[in-house]
Amino acid sequence: MTNQGIGQSVRRKEDFRFITGQGHYTDDINRPGQLHAAFLRSPHAFAKIRAIRLDTAKKMPGVVAIYTGQDVAADKVGGLICGWTVKDKKGDPHKAPRHDIIAIDHVRHVGDQVAVVIAQSLSQAKDAAEAIEVDYDVLTPVVDVVTALKPGAPQVHPDAPGNLCYDWEFGDKAATEAAFAKAAHVTRIDLLNNRLSPNPMEPRSAIGEYDPGTDTTTVYTTSQNPHVLRLILCAFVFGLPEHKVRVIAPDVGGGFGSKIFNYPEETVCVWAARKLKKPVKWTSDRTEAFLTDAHGRDHVTHAELAIDKDGKFLALRVDTKANMGAYLSTFASAVPTYLYALLLAGQYTTPAVYAEVKAVFTNTTPVDAYRGAGRPEATYVVERIVEAAARELKMDPVELRKKNFVPVDAFPYQTPVACVYDSGQYAKALDEACKAADYAGFAKRKAESAKKGKLRGIGFCAYIEACGIAPSSVVGSLGAGVGLWESGQIRFNATGSVFVYTGSHSHGQGHETTFAQIVSDKLGVPIENIEVVHGDTAQVPMGMGTYGSRSLAVGGSALMRAADKIIEKGKRIAAHLMEASVDDVVFDKGTFSVKGTDKQVPMAQVAFTAYVPHNYPADLEPGLEASAFYDPVNFTFPAGVHIAEVEIDSDTGVTTVANWVAVDDFGKVINPMIVEGQVHGGIAQGIGQALLEGVVYDKESGQLLTASFLDYCMPRADNLPSYKVGMIETPCPHNPLGVKGCGEAGAIAAPAALMNAITDALGTEEITMPATPLKVWKVIQSRHLAAAAE
Amino acid sequence: MTISVTMTVNGQSVTRDVEPRTLLVQFLRENLGMTGTHVGCDTSQCGACVVHVNGTSVKSCTILAAQAQGAKVTTVEGLAQDGKLHPMQEAFRENHALQCGFCTPGMIMSAIDLVQRNPNPSEETVRHELEGNLCRCTGYHNIVKAVMAGAQAMRG
Ligand code: FES
Ligand code: FES
Numbered sequence: 049m050t051n052q053g054i055g056q057s058v059r060r061k062e063d064f065r066f067i068t069g070q071g072h073y074t075d076d077i078n079r080p081g082q083l084h085a086a087f088l089r090s091p092h093a094f095a096k097i098r099a100i101r102l103d104t105a106k107k108m109p110g111v112v113a114i115y116t117g118q119d120v121a122a123d124k125v126g127g128l129i130c131g132w133t134v135k136d137k138k139g140d141p142h143k144a145p146r147h148d149i150i151a152i153d154h155v156r157h158v159g160d161q162v163a164v165v166i167a168q169s170l171s172q173a174k175d176a177a178e179a180i181e182v183d184y185d186v187l188t189p190v191v192d193v194v195t196a197l198k199p200g201a202p203q204v205h206p207d208a209p210g211n212l213c214y215d216w217e218f219g220d221k222a223a224t225e226a227a228f229a230k231a232a233h234v235t236r237i238d239l240l241n242n243r244l245s246p247n248p249m250e251p252r253s254a255i256g257e258y259d260p261g262t263d264t265t266t267v268y269t270t271s272q273n274p275h276v277l278r279l280i281l282c283a284f285v286f287g288l289p290e291h292k293v294r295v296i297a298p299d300v301g302g303g304f305g306s307k308i309f310n311y312p313e314e315t316v317c318v319w320a321a322r323k324l325k326k327p328v329k330w331t332s333d334r335t336e337a338f339l340t341d342a343h344g345r346d347h348v349t350h351a352e353l354a355i356d357k358d359g360k361f362l363a364l365r366v367d368t369k370a371n372m373g374a375y376l377s378t379f380a381s382a383v384p385t386y387l388y389a390l391l392l393a394g395q396y397t398t399p400a401v402y403a404e405v406k407a408v409f410t411n412t413t414p415v416d417a418y419r420g421a422g423r424p425e426a427t428y429v430v431e432r433i434v435e436a437a438a439r440e441l442k443m444d445p446v447e448l449r450k451k452n453f454v455p456v457d458a459f460p461y462q463t464p465v466a467c468v469y470d471s472g473q474y475a476k477a478l479d480e481a482c483k484a485a486d487y488a489g490f491a492k493r494k495a496e497s498a499k500k501g502k503l504r505g506i507g508f509c510a511y512i513e514a515c516g517i518a519p520s521s522v523v524g525s526l527g528a529g530v531g532l533w534e535s536g537q538i539r540f541n542a543t544g545s546v547f548v549y550t551g552s553h554s555h556g557q558g559h560e561t562t563f564a565q566i567v568s569d570k571l572g573v574p575i576e577n578i579e580v581v582h583g584d585t586a587q588v589p590m591g592m593g594t595y596g597s598r599s600l601a602v603g604g605s606a607l608m609r610a611a612d613k614i615i616e617k618g619k620r621i622a623a624h625l626m627e628a629s630v631d632d633v634v635f636d637k638g639t640f641s642v643k644g645t646d647k648q649v650p651m652a653q654v655a656f657t658a659y660v661p662h663n664y665p666a667d668l669e670p671g672l673e674a675s676a677f678y679d680p681v682n683f684t685f686p687a688g689v690h691i692a693e694v695e696i697d698s699d700t701g702v703t704t705v706a707n708w709v710a711v712d713d714f715g716k717v718i719n720p721m722i723v724e725g726q727v728h729g730g731i732a733q734g735i736g737q738a739l740l741e742g743v744v745y746d747k748e749s750g751q752l753l754t755a756s757f758l759d760y761c762m763p764r765a766d767n768l769p770s771y772k773v774g775m776i777e778t779p780c781p782h783n784p785l786g787v788k789g790c791g792e793a794g795a796i797a798a799p800a801a802l803m804n805a806i807t808d809a810l811g812t813e814e815i816t817m818p819a820t821p822l823k824v825w826k827v828i829q830s831r832h833l834a835a836a837a838e
Numbered sequence: 839m840t841i842s843v844t845m846t847v848n849g850q851s852v853t854r855d856v857e858p859r860t861l862l863v864q865f866l867r868e869n870l871g872m873t874g875t876h877v878g879c880d881t882s883q884c885g886a887c888v889v890h891v892n893g894t895s896v897k898s899c900t901i902l903a904a905q906a907q908g909a910k911v912t913t914v915e916g917l918a919q920d921g922k923l924h925p926m927q928e929a930f931r932e933n934h935a936l937q938c939g940f941c942t943p944g945m946i947m948s949a950i951d952l953v954q955r956n957p958n959p960s961e962e963t964v965r966h967e968l969e970g971n972l973c974r975c976t977g978y979h980n981i982v983k984a985v986m987a988g989a990q991a992m993r994g
Contacts, residue, residue: 757881
């Protein structure tokens, strides 16, 4: 027992099926009589559909049906929705133009759905899709935010004039202006936060199935939040009752945000399955994934930091243009606003912050939450500008940060941008990271690199994130269309084993182990006797799913509440069995006992008695199960410091990550092995963003130039270092487990740390992500030329 | 038009009539219903589909089933013998070298082939050799650890 509870690196319960090839991912599932869907997609970034000719395609072997946007419209299927309404500066709601599941008259990005073929086999469906003829009037597209905002730019949607989704502001403008007016120094920076493709290794997939006998629709799909998807499909898209729709998200091969959203494809599978009364399956190929999985980031930002003569930050002013793509995805509007500007105080006491954000439509794939969602963008702004300020002021970046950190005795700390930080030890994390990175020895290492003709740099990132998303009343007041509680249920079986049901979803995070550990720890049941069930709306009563590092802080807390109810009921049963008063019964490590006596009964006996209640309290219901909902009172605020050290080959421009140190504070850690794994994966994605990855559209044609793993550079084993991951624990004071969340930290911290290291090595801030060898080499060359000219 | 393809998969002889364009990975997943081998891309980049053909690792999305006519194919489902996991499978579990598990079958198959060719690989060799296998979850740190540990276990 002792090696299974909270704080232990228990090996994962889910691994056996994965290492033996016995996982059940959506594409592994096949239903009797199943048909296959293939989409014909737009080859143009922006075009009017003039005519679609299906005659040839319809006669192809195996074709069962071909549908276009006209068929969808005829069936009055609702468009896809955005679940968070952001109000602009004037208080008007954002523009959310209609997003049809198959395009009706216009296509607005390369890959937009034009028609779907349903056939007996996938190859037949694909062959027939190729035989569909479409006449387009090709229009001039716009792919970047700067061009899209210019007068005379192509208009992506007639109902979003100027391509503006919203023009939004946050923070105290007057206080910020006043602070700038008295600043001794102002640091300014222009930043591009490059567009990324999430690329979970499992492509999206869905099967829609309809049972006319019970009028029930079942959807198997790659979702991070099956209940939320059910809610959207029922309440907004199809107008179906929720109790007649079941969403199953079985093993899911990674998500990183991209599998939160409601997409056209699964919606089409459901619609077609109901029409044809046959299961309809679609699985994305990687090209489709690049074209249609919601992208992440894509911000253009100008920021200014006002500093007094002693190096204290006075105010931060930020102007951001955020690319929304062609349509407003499920939670897209919240990402560059409430998940972004609220974090712009960083770990610092900056008294005034003001941000303006314009969200902009373009002829590109929709952009939505990707690992970190808004918080990496905020961290990138804060930590790049702080490092730049240190350089301008010729101050040590560590000292400048320490001078401005929220001190340990200031918690709970109210920031000027609405957050109340609950706990933290920012200087401690920085000190430990500096020690682990041997910051003191950096100058020597730099000199050694210089002897070899190499440039060496070190970069810091002290990040903060808001996780444990989120208090429902708070997000409701900010425009969210949902509550962000989580539910959990614990059900004992008569023989003492336990089912744990959670509304959050695991797609790599290891809930089946971590959640079993917390229940084991609390109720004293060995983890091998606990089965964690998730991802099926017919089994799990309710749920809000997994994103924003919320599963343990919110979902785990719900389970703790449910466990409390189990203990309370167990005490009454135990008291009856031991002929004692309930008030004298205590529970510890799986055993009920009577205070001050040696009387005791184990949990298993209590569970058995609950189901075989022959000798049982007269006023008590049989059975031992409890469910609970948990609505957090605040966000959690994981924070930490990452330090990157790089060596750059001046001849080739190749950057090698020489050392990586992370010291994170996630509050209480349940399974250190799993937490470290989350940090590793996050860092890799962050390094990917800074060094390798970037979605590129051709400006003229709007074609996606990075639509395969040949053109989009994913981090590979030989691009990355091993990481030194350390932790400090400042428990979260407001949830029962004291946990804060760890899933996104690496991706939030890494880009700024790495770019600070690269700009340190190069001696200029003028380089954008990804810092490819070509870009780095060009910077080095231009400096050589400049030096030669002097 | 179909052709008849026969091969030995995990020690069992199988014959199916398939379309000539059927890829080996489709043959395994769709014709044999063996879904342990995954498909993560359409350009032979990700390695989720790696199996062994006559003892060496092959991306099963890059060859036709017909090209494996008469071959001995091993998939991740065929690694455990008599209920005992292969040491590389054990090493992946022990070192938390998987999160979502989607890249894992291909990763394990590549790792075994790597160790068969390099019984005592350096970290650098492991990183270099795994270049054809993408993992989006783990950042490779624990995969590298697992492959080194698996190599040691395979050396006995
Ligand atoms: S499926 Fe990606 S390499 Fe074979
Ligand atoms: S474990 Fe998810 S892709 Fe490797």
